Amino acid sequence: MSLQWSSELEIGIPVIDSQHQRIVEYIAKVEMAHQHHSQEELLEVLDELVDYTLSHFAFEESLMEEAGYPFIKAHQKVHALFTRRVDSYHQQAKAGADITDELTHTLKAWLVNHIKHDDRDYGDVVKANMEEATKRVKSRKAGWMSRLFG
Numbered sequence: 001m002s003l004q005w006s007s008e009l010e011i012g013i014p015v016i017d018s019q020h021q022r023i024v025e026y027i028a029k030v031e032m033a034h035q036h037h038s039q040e041e042l043l044e045v046l047d048e049l050v051d052y053t054l055s056h057f058a059f060e061e062s063l064m065e066e067a068g069y070p071f072i073k074a075h076q077k078v079h080a081l082f083t084r085r086v087d088s089y090h091q092q093a094k095a096g097a098d099i100t101d102e103l104t105h106t107l108k109a110w111l112v113n114h115i116k117h118d119d120r121d122y123g124d125v126v127k128a129n130m131e132e133a134t135k136r137v138k139s140r141k142a143g144w145m146s147r148l149f150g
């Protein structure tokens with residue numbers, strides 16, 4: 001069954017939600033490549049998926065760090081383990097092995113579980129920190145405006 005994006009997967013931080021949505025799209029592309037029986041297409045999509053996921057993880061980790069999220073170390077470890085797992089599938093695919101079923105199954109199960117639990121867990125802390133930062137920028141702007149035009 002293909003994984004569909006739904007509001008159940010939202011954590012309420014739009015920039016993160018759209019990145020997760022993009023990963024779901026990549027998983028669909030992996031399945032498509034498999035249906036097309038194209039190893040070339042598969043390897044290309046896998047490259048993109050790995051690239052995109054790595055930068056997404058780095059982005060998430062920087063938000064968590066900025067927000068002082070207390071469980072960042074554990075979350076980073078989960079990201080690292082997952083990266084290693086996908087990397088191993090990627091190597092196997094490069095070597096010509098047919099790992100798509102296993103890979104997409106793992107990707108879907110992991111992603112849904114990770115978003116619903118681990119990512120949702122940092123959601124409140126990161127959201128509060130982002131809102132604080134926006135307020136700070138706004139009040140700085142307001143101060144500057146009133147000094148200039150007040």
Ligand SMILES: [Fe+2]
Pocket residue numbers: 060075079114118119
């Ligand atoms: Fe995460």
